[in-house]
Amino acid sequence: MxxxxxxxxxxxxxxxxxxxxxxxxxxxxAKSSWPELLGAPSEVAKQKILSDRPDVRVFVVPVGNNVTGDFNDKRVRVFVNTRGDVARVPNIG
Incomplete structure (x- = not known):
């Protein structure tokens, strides 16, 4: 059922x-998106996400890298540019 x-x-x-x-x-x-982190250094973004949501795992991923298409409510991917700054809005998933 x-x-x-x-x-x-x-x-x-x-x-x-x-x-x-x-x-x-x-x-x-519960927070599920961090638009305010766009352009921030990846380590700053990771720490902010973990302070808001200690129950998730944060993965820093270079833009263009292949990732799985599944949804995981305990994962946040932080996509970064070549300088290591957040290039996309981090979201749960």
């Missing part, structure tokens, strides 16, 4: 709702 907010309910009934939307609803007020 499916439970409210489980992927089995929404993938059939409301296919336009993304997994990240479901995750946000489940997490309540």
């Amino acid at each position: 499916c439970v409210l907010l489980s992927p089995c309910n929404f993938s059939i009934i409301l296919p336009w709702i993304s997994r990240s939307s479901i995750f946000s609803a489940e997490m309540g007020d």
